[in-house]
Amino acid sequence: MLFKYHAIDQDGHERDGTIEAPSQEIAVSSLQRRNLVISFIQSNEKKSLLNLDIEFFNRVSNKEIVILSRQIATLFEAQVSALRIFRLLASEVENKYLEHILSTVANDLQSGSPISKALSRHPKAFSVFYVNMVRAGEESGKLSEIFGYLADYLDRTYDVVSKAENALIYPAFVVAVFFGVMSLMLTLVIPKISAVLVDSGQKVPLYTKIIIDLSNFLVHYGIFVLIAIVALGIYIWQLRKTPRGALVLDTLRLTVPYVGTLYKKLYLARISDNFSTMLLSGVSVIEALDITASVVGNAAYEEILNQVSSEVKGGSSISDALAHHDEIPGIMVAMVRVGEETGELGKILMTLAKFYNREVSNAVDTLVSLIEPIMIVSLGLGVGVLLAAILIPIYNLAGAI
Numbered sequence: 001m002l003f004k005y006h007a008i009d010q011d012g013h014e015r016d017g018t019i020e021a022p023s024q025e026i027a028v029s030s031l032q033r034r035n036l037v038i039s040f041i042q043s044n045e046k047k048s049l050l051n052l053d054i055e056f057f058n059r060v061s062n063k064e065i066v067i068l069s070r071q072i073a074t075l076f077e078a079q080v081s082a083l084r085i086f087r088l089l090a091s092e093v094e095n096k097y098l099e100h101i102l103s104t105v106a107n108d109l110q111s112g113s114p115i116s117k118a119l120s121r122h123p124k125a126f127s128v129f130y131v132n133m134v135r136a137g138e139e140s141g142k143l144s145e146i147f148g149y150l151a152d153y154l155d156r157t158y159d160v161v162s163k164a165e166n167a168l169i170y171p172a173f174v175v176a177v178f179f180g181v182m183s184l185m186l187t188l189v190i191p192k193i194s195a196v197l198v199d200s201g202q203k204v205p206l207y208t209k210i211i212i213d214l215s216n217f218l219v220h221y222g223i224f225v226l227i228a229i230v231a232l233g234i235y236i237w238q239l240r241k242t243p244r245g246a247l248v249l250d251t252l253r254l255t256v257p258y259v260g261t262l263y264k265k266l267y268l269a270r271i272s273d274n275f276s277t278m279l280l281s282g283v284s285v286i287e288a289l290d291i292t293a294s295v296v297g298n299a300a301y302e303e304i305l306n307q308v309s310s311e312v313k314g315g316s317s318i319s320d321a322l323a324h325h326d327e328i329p330g331i332m333v334a335m336v337r338v339g340e341e342t343g344e345l346g347k348i349l350m351t352l353a354k355f356y357n358r359e360v361s362n363a364v365d366t367l368v369s370l371i372e373p374i375m376i377v378s379l380g381l382g383v384g385v386l387l388a389a390i391l392i393p394i395y396n397l398a399g400a401i
Helices: 024-033 049-057 062-077 082-092 096-110 115-120 128-140 143-200 206-240 243-255 259-280 285-295 299-313 318-322 330-342 345-400
Strands: 002-008 014-020 037-043
Touching: 002 024, 002 285, 014 024, 024 037, 024 115, 037 128, 062 082, 062 143, 082 096, 096 115, 115 128, 128 143, 128 259, 128 285, 143 206, 143 259, 143 345, 206 243, 206 345, 243 259, 243 299, 259 285, 259 299, 259 345, 285 299, 299 318, 318 330, 330 345
Parallel strands: none
Antiparallel strands: 002 014, 002 037
16 A cells, blocks of 8 residues: 655654555554654555545544543553553553554554554554653653643643634534525525515515525526535635645634634644643754644644744744744743743743633633624524515515505
């Protein structure tokens, strides 16, 4: 099979390419022997519907990784050996896919592989950030503390991200219902009512004529509108897979009023939290910047962090490099500068991460409190205007009889 991959080499440079291997596990092992840190790997072969279904169910949730990290940290504190920890956890988890992963990790450990290398062979479950944190713990001899850090970090990230995503689900659902109701009324209800007005020969108001023309358009050409919407969705989905397309779409996401501000705070919280956690765990600044860029989840901020990393390699301070980008607020630049001057950059960034996490939570709470009445009023107003445009002429017609 042919696998497509994205990785970071020993010098911190990003590398893309393909590799031929019988399975993904072997492909990962081959790349790791070349001293590459894998951030993405995927089969380039065409997949059947059955294979897609199997891959869909072979997932490990963030919540499961948080619980797993807590358990590993506790068992390490209890002086249990790494091999026994993974054997024990493999027998306890309910997720069969995660059970297979933990059993494989245990087998690799028994063969003499380091924990970080064994975990890196399963990028679907353990991210580049996770693997590098574990590697830092192995080098410093503080594995129990590192797994505790990881559990805390993943827990914070999971809470903030899930809260933000759940806040956006409700308005998206209401908007979908609104357009669904309006489409059904325009294609099923309005044509029957408008026929009465047309047959009466009464002169209809301009706003009623607009509604009738819109209804006729959807009745005759609605299928083409639907095809165009589906085609646009597929185009955006394919565009998202390209580096340039992802950059454009992620940049547009940050410009949406209010929602864009919410996303900015979310990504700034993720950058601060990720970067501080790695620095406090003993990971080098350059490596922490490169890994944070690969896991930030937004192409625009990924490009910024890659540029910052390049400038830092060239001798610039982190704060000066960050100051060149308008997407990084002044408060973040100032606090990073203080952290560099005091030698407490990790702690300063952790304080900044807590600040942005609170900002995200407050923004989400405000959004939730405002969005429900706004959406309900908008839905009622839209349906009311639609009905009024048709029913008022009918009442006028009845009164004239």
